[in-house]
Amino acid sequence: MSDMTAKPRVAVATDSNSGITQAQGKRHGIGVIPMPCLIDGEEFFEDVSITRDEFFKRLTEDADVQTSQPSPESLTELWDELLKEYDGVVYIPMSGGLSGSVQTALVLAEDYDGKVQVVDNHRISCTQKQSVLEAIELAKAGWDAKAIHDFLMLHAYDASIYIAVDTLKYLKKGGRVTAAGAAIGTLLNIKPVLQIQGDKLDAFAKVRGMKQAQEKMLQAIEDDMNGRFAGSEVMIKGAYTCDEETAEQWRKTIEARFPGHKVSLDPLALSISCHIGYGALAVVCGKVQPEASGFVYELD
Numbered sequence: 001m002s003d004m005t006a007k008p009r010v011a012v013a014t015d016s017n018s019g020i021t022q023a024q025g026k027r028h029g030i031g032v033i034p035m036p037c038l039i040d041g042e043e044f045f046e047d048v049s050i051t052r053d054e055f056f057k058r059l060t061e062d063a064d065v066q067t068s069q070p071s072p073e074s075l076t077e078l079w080d081e082l083l084k085e086y087d088g089v090v091y092i093p094m095s096g097g098l099s100g101s102v103q104t105a106l107v108l109a110e111d112y113d114g115k116v117q118v119v120d121n122h123r124i125s126c127t128q129k130q131s132v133l134e135a136i137e138l139a140k141a142g143w144d145a146k147a148i149h150d151f152l153m154l155h156a157y158d159a160s161i162y163i164a165v166d167t168l169k170y171l172k173k174g175g176r177v178t179a180a181g182a183a184i185g186t187l188l189n190i191k192p193v194l195q196i197q198g199d200k201l202d203a204f205a206k207v208r209g210m211k212q213a214q215e216k217m218l219q220a221i222e223d224d225m226n227g228r229f230a231g232s233e234v235m236i237k238g239a240y241t242c243d244e245e246t247a248e249q250w251r252k253t254i255e256a257r258f259p260g261h262k263v264s265l266d267p268l269a270l271s272i273s274c275h276i277g278y279g280a281l282a283v284v285c286g287k288v289q290p291e292a293s294g295f296v297y298e299l300d
């Protein structure tokens with residue numbers, strides 16, 4: 001039986017797409033790789049050399065914004081530092097379906113003789129953060145790095161994100177909507193609802209107006225709770241790329257729809273934000289696994 005008071009022998013690390021800040025990482029012992037982005041050809045690092053407000057300012061000014069991968073050196077330096085103190089590392093990057101950074105990490109981990117376990121459990125942003133917090137809970141319970149990896153992979157698809165996009169501008173820019181489709185959609189006040197349930201950002205529905213988009217997302221969460229997650233404890237969050245006042249109103253709307261659930265708020269990752277733009281709202285639902293049921297919903 002493991003000693004629950006003993007210090008975990010496995011470290012947990014992630015990237016800033018999880019929404020875990022550098023300050024939170026330091027407070028809670030989580031290694032956080034800052035994700036790079038290129039803005040008009042200049043490299044910035046999330047939560048290090050650029051803030052969310054600065055990022056959205058540049059995005060709305062029509063700067064050329066592209067996300068990028070962390071350097072191999074930044075990964076190995078973090079892992080090497082953690083392995084001075086821990087027996088193993090569980091590294092949880094953003095989904096391999098959305099970035100090539102997972103493949104880079106998997107190749108680098110081959111030189112660590114199993115001490116570094118890279119988890120590609122097809123998550124990003126709020127659901128990626130849930131995986132990190134569950135991994136910490138399992139590490140506290142004495143699980144080794146490989147066992148935590150296998151657990152997270154087994155339950156990879158037990159979460160959903162639904163996103164209502166306020167503007168078609170960035171979907172058009174990314175080639176997900178044609179110019180003609182964007183023009184007609186804007187004229188008709190069409191709000192796409194997107195879904196992340198696995199590797200990719202997929203179309204889920206198209207409705208007119210943000211109120212209908214919100215209702216579509218709430219209904220999707222109800223369907224998940226009554227279907228895929230029936231009989232299980234679930235975590236529900238609001239998420240956003242809009243102003244905090246609007247986001248807080250959205251949180252209250254979600255909480256009113258699902259009484260008895262403590263609904264918190266997370267900003268959506270910049271790697272998603274550059275494709276959907278400012279003003280988006282989202283709702284997240286994830287199954288809480290009994291083995292990790294003690295994990296905290298929020299970090300201070």
